[in-house]
Amino acid sequence: MKRQILPIYILLLISFGFIRNAQGDEPFRPESGKFPPIEEAKAYRGELVFVDHVNRRGSLRLHVDGHFQEGHLHHFAMLPYGEIYYHGAPADLRDIPIGTVLYGLFYLPPDPDTSAVPNVKGNDKTAPPETHAILLEDGPSLCLRKEKAWKLKEVNINGSEGILVASLDREDGGEGLGGEHQLTIDGSTRIWRGRELLGLNDLIAEGLWPASGKKEFDGQDIQLALTWHPRYLYQQFHVSDLWLDETAMNIAIERQRQRHIRHIHTRWMPARVDTIQYGEFGQATITATLFGGMDDSLYAEFKSGIGGKMAAAENTLRTWWPDHDGMDGRIISVEKMEDKPQLGSSGIQIQFDVPLILEGFRPGRIVRIRTQGWPNVKPPVEERVRSFEDRWPSADIFK
Incomplete structure (x- = not known):
């Protein structure tokens, strides 16, 4: 009997998880009130093509090793405890x-009926059913987390x-890109060295890079942020940012960290x-358990015996009028678990x-909490909840 050979595109879809195997590799649906096990998450990567930051959702053009998944975009929503990192620091969409180019870990929606991303895939078997992310990060964030360059x-x-x-090591089955890649650079590429922002012409003028032709390097450690390339279907990338040394990367981390701190102070x-x-x-x-993915300095501001305020929120983390409809109170204890917390939880x-x-404020519900000294303000009107049906933007944008 001849062994049946599957078409190459079917093999790629199976290998990337778009089609489940016969051994029961079923997608995982998180339970309400529990942080899901990370080993049940599915890893996908792709180019960010749309963002609805108000509802913490967007769309990715997915790709696998060798090509992009052309056609249907992968619409996603962040789980309420989903963590986002950009330039190695906590971030918002x-x-x-x-x-x-982003890398993420995804599950099925906890409740499809109230999901911020409706089921618009129908019977399309090539579309991943995991639409809710517990982790979303750019290339530098993934490399720093994995201690790679x-x-x-x-x-x-x-x-x-x-x-x-440039090349990047990746273990079998690991996240992110791997192997050697030819990446385009031009005048739009931001090159960071120490505290300097340089361009391609600056390195040429200094004689560090050739004005024309080739120069070889002995595996210098760098960090890269990748973006869209006209030949994206063949997994070619353009370099949007290049960090030449650790000092430059640390400065980028600190800039993003401060942006994140301001955002959480006001939301x-x-x-x-x-x-x-x-x-x-x-x-x-x-x-209540504080969610993970925040800067350590923010957690440190939660102390026993100080005042604060708690406001109700929905799963997208949107609130109503927190400065008016929240409830003033007092933090009476702060406890940190000894074991490493699950992804999504701070362990605090x-x-x-x-x-x-x-x-x-009922069990299982999402809240937002400010500590003493944080601004008691309402968010911009487009970020506030009026009703689930009166959501802006409407879910129709995904249809």
């Missing part, structure tokens, strides 16, 4: 430029453009309500005492 091997300059040859720390201990006349003590649990319990 609004921080990431369109065209950035690109190895610069060669630059080849032709006029105002050039080719950069407040997201958390999930775990339990409630009821007192008399509406008083209650709320136990607080007890928050309020004089009057609100409906949005």
Whole structure:
């Protein structure tokens, strides 16, 4: 009997997880009130082509080794505890430029009926069913997390453009790109060295790169941010940012970190309500777990004995009028678990005492919390919740 040979595109779809195998490799659906096991997540990577930062969702053009998945875009939403990183620091979707190559870990939506990304795939078997991300990060963030760097091997300059040859190690089945790549550079490429922002012409003028022709390098460690290339179907990339040394990368990290800190100070720390201990006349003590993916300095501001405010939020982390409809209270304890927390959780649990319990503070619900000293403000009108049906932008944009 002849062995059946599957078409190459079917093999690629199976290998990338677009089609489940016969051994029952089923996608995982997270349960409400629990942080999902990371080993059940599916890793996908692709180019960011659309962002709805208000509802923490967007679209990726997925790719596998060798080519992009042309056709249907992969619409996604962040889980309420989903973590985002850009330039090696915590981030929000609004921080990431369109065209950035991103890497993520995804699950099925916890509740398809209330998902911020409707099921628009129908019976399309080539579309991944995992639409909810617990992790989304750019190339530098992934490399820093994995303690890796690109190895610069060669630059080849032709006029105002050039080719950069670099390689990146990737273990079998690992995340991200791997192997040697020829990446385009030109006058739009931002080159960071120490505290300097340079261009291609600056390195040529200094004699570090040739005005024309090829120069080889001995595997210099660099970090790269990749973006769209006209030959994206053949997995070619353009370099949007190039960091030549550790100092330059650390400066980029600090800039993004400060942007993130300001964002959380004005939108407040997201958390999930775990339990409630009821007192008399509406008083209650709320136990909540702060979500992961925030800067350490923000967690350090949560201390026992200080005042604060808690506001109800939805799964997209949108609030109503937190400065008006939130509830003032006091942090009475802060406990940090000894073991390493699961992705999505900070491992920090607080007890928050309020004089009057609100409906949005029930177990399993999402809240936002500010500590004493954070601004008591409402977010911009387009970020506030009016009703799930009156959402802006509408879910119709994904149809």
